[in-house]
Amino acid sequence: MKVIVDQHKCVASGQCVLTAPEVFDQREEDGIVVLLTETPPEHLTDDVRQAATLCPAQAIWLAEQEKQEGER
Amino acid sequence: MKRIAIVGASAAGLTAAETLRGRGWDGHLTLIGDEPRPPYDRPPLSKQILTGDRSAERAVLRSPHDLARLEADLRLGQPATALDVAHRRVHLGAGETIRFDALIIATGVTPRRLPDSDLAGVHVLRTLDDALALRAALLAGPRVIVVGAGFLGTEVAAAARTMGLPVTLVEPEPVPVRHPFGDRIGALVADLHRVHGTRLRCGTPVRRLRSTGGQVTGVELGDGTTLPADVVVMAVGSAPATGWLTGSGLSLADGVVCDAWCRAAPGIYAAGDVASWHNTHFATRMRLEHRTNATEQAVAAAGNLLGDAIPFAPVPYFWTDQYDTRIQAYGIFPPDADLRVISGDPSNGRFTAAYGHQGVVTGVLGWNAPRELRTLRRLVVERALWTTVTNTGPCPPLAGDRCRENIRPRTLGVYS
Ligand SMILES: Cc1cc2nc3c(=O)[nH]c(=O)nc-3n(C[C@H](O)[C@H](O)[C@H](O)COP(=O)(O)OP(=O)(O)OC[C@H]3O[C@@H](n4cnc5c(N)ncnc54)[C@H](O)[C@@H]3O)c2cc1C
Ligand code: SF4
Numbered sequence: 215m216k217v218i219v220d221q222h223k224c225v226a227s228g229q230c231v232l233t234a235p236e237v238f239d240q241r242e243e244d245g246i247v248v249l250l251t252e253t254p255p256e257h258l259t260d261d262v263r264q265a266a267t268l269c270p271a272q273a274i275w276l277a278e279q280e281k282q283e284g285e286r
Numbered sequence: 287m288k289r290i291a292i293v294g295a296s297a298a299g300l301t302a303a304e305t306l307r308g309r310g311w312d313g314h315l316t317l318i319g320d321e322p323r324p325p326y327d328r329p330p331l332s333k334q335i336l337t338g339d340r341s342a343e344r345a346v347l348r349s350p351h352d353l354a355r356l357e358a359d360l361r362l363g364q365p366a367t368a369l370d371v372a373h374r375r376v377h378l379g380a381g382e383t384i385r386f387d388a389l390i391i392a393t394g395v396t397p398r399r400l401p402d403s404d405l406a407g408v409h410v411l412r413t414l415d416d417a418l419a420l421r422a423a424l425l426a427g428p429r430v431i432v433v434g435a436g437f438l439g440t441e442v443a444a445a446a447r448t449m450g451l452p453v454t455l456v457e458p459e460p461v462p463v464r465h466p467f468g469d470r471i472g473a474l475v476a477d478l479h480r481v482h483g484t485r486l487r488c489g490t491p492v493r494r495l496r497s498t499g500g501q502v503t504g505v506e507l508g509d510g511t512t513l514p515a516d517v518v519v520m521a522v523g524s525a526p527a528t529g530w531l532t533g534s535g536l537s538l539a540d541g542v543v544c545d546a547w548c549r550a551a552p553g554i555y556a557a558g559d560v561a562s563w564h565n566t567h568f569a570t571r572m573r574l575e576h577r578t579n580a581t582e583q584a585v586a587a588a589g590n591l592l593g594d595a596i597p598f599a600p601v602p603y604f605w606t607d608q609y610d611t612r613i614q615a616y617g618i619f620p621p622d623a624d625l626r627v628i629s630g631d632p633s634n635g636r637f638t639a640a641y642g643h644q645g646v647v648t649g650v651l652g653w654n655a656p657r658e659l660r661t662l663r664r665l666v667v668e669r670a671l672w673t674t675v676t677n678t679g680p681c682p683p684l685a686g687d688r689c690r691e692n693i694r695p696r697t698l699g700v701y702s
Pocket of ligand 1: 293294295296297298299318319320321327328329330331332364365366367392393394395411412413438527530557558559560574575576577578580603604605606607
């Protein structure tokens with residue numbers, strides 16, 4: 215799983231940090247998302263997927279999704 | 287359960303559909319939405335899309351590919367007109383009926399309008415087409431009046447002002463955003479608008495719109511003055527879109543009345559702006575028009591439909607962007623709550639504050655302080671005693687003035 219964030223779309227809600235603090239942080243000055251790791255360990259996959267769902271700005275993607283698409 | 291229907295194909299409806307599929311439910315899914323456009327996001331409509339900083343395409347919530355992956359029977363441009371609870375059917379405008387075993391209602395809200403406001407130059411803002419029409423009108427360089435200084439009205443005024451237009455914000459309450467944030471935060475929002483050159487007319491209701499030949503020419507206020515305008519934006523609140531549920535037997539009172547599990551009736555759930563439910567965390571019924579709630583409640587409602595049996599008891603989250611300021615808040619803000627600055631300085635344009643009600647912290651608000659606010663959310667989650675906040679020392683009333691420097695989150699002990 216590879217995580218991608220779009221800092222231009224991010225609205226600094228912090229939902230991702232609340233959901234997966236091991237993977238996301240926010241910039242001190244404006245709260246914009248910071249990715250702590252692009253390739254989080256397997257056991258965090260559900261949390262990251264949840265963060266992508268809850269992000270109010272569609273600023274988080276999982277590259278793993280692309281793979282699933284191919285498989286379908 | 288073979289068939290699930292979802293009515294309303296926006297933030298909540300789409301998330302409900304994705305949640306069902308994401309959890310492996312593979313029955314027949316129908317997603318019904320009356321807007322012909324594929325699902326898009328609303329918050330940018332009063333912000334970047336109005337100012338032109340973002341194209342309309344970027345508001346789209348999912349690519350055609352992602353929508354196809356839902357393997358749903360997608361009925362866009364088709365309003366649901368009636369619900370037959372006993373026979374498990376949704377009637378569509380086209381005369382068709384959709385059968386279901388379980389249903390999720392996610393029809394959102396529709397904007398209220400002032401009486402006799404069907405005039406050229408008068409706008410509301412709820413849909414992408416509304417936003418594009420308003421933007422086109424603003425590009426002609428009009429004098430703008432925004433009626434209603436809630437969050438939508440203040441954002442629209444800020445966007446129009448940012449485009450360099452002369453803007454007046456008219457509001458019957460003494461300050462903007464008084465509901466929910468109260469007089470003192472409202473006064474700061476008023477200052478923010480004044481500093482940016484937006485005129486405010488607070489404390490005076492609108493009596494009627496003035497027009498000539500079907501074109502709006504101005505707004506007449508309760509005190510008899512008339513303000514000239516070429517464009518009038520009505521941001522006077524909204525009503526839950528429950529017209530199609532009249533006569534269904536579902537309980538409707540400021541939205542679809544649900545229990546703590548987002549359930550309106552056996553097998554029938556509601557989520558998003560349209561849903562009123564009992565939030566056990568605050569021991570109160572609520573209906574929220576917040577973007578993150580639409581998603582969270584849709585996840586919860588879909589989960590409960592699949593048998594989770596978990597009460598939906600979130601700490602509400604909300605944000606608004608006006609000019610260069612981002613205001614964010616967690617929790618609830620009863621009208622008689624106390625307000626305390628926790629950190630920073632309102633006169634410097636960066637601070638956090640807490641709302642206390644009946645001895646506990648019920649809400650926290652951040653003004654250009656996203657990261658810090660997030661750490662204060664715990665005060666609301668853990669229902670921290672109000673004394674946790676107030677015992678840190680005497681704090682002068684907010685009223686846009688300074689607060690003691692030493693009142694910082696770290697003085698809140700375990701909560702920081
Ligand atoms: C301009 C604007 C700016 C906003 N900014 C913010 C912000 O900064 N922060 C924030 O927290 N929130 C904001 N919001 C609120 C946020 O967008 C809403 O809370 C969110 O869109 C709610 O999602 P929903 O799916 O419940 O309802 P909606 O988005 O209203 O979707 C409901 C859908 O159901 C459809 N529908 C209605 N009746 C029927 C029917 N009978 N049959 C079929 N379909 C039907 C509607 O057409 C609509 O497509 C903003 C809203 C607007 C309009
Ligand atoms: S959840 Fe989305 S909008 Fe909120 S901080 Fe994270 S990336 Fe930004």
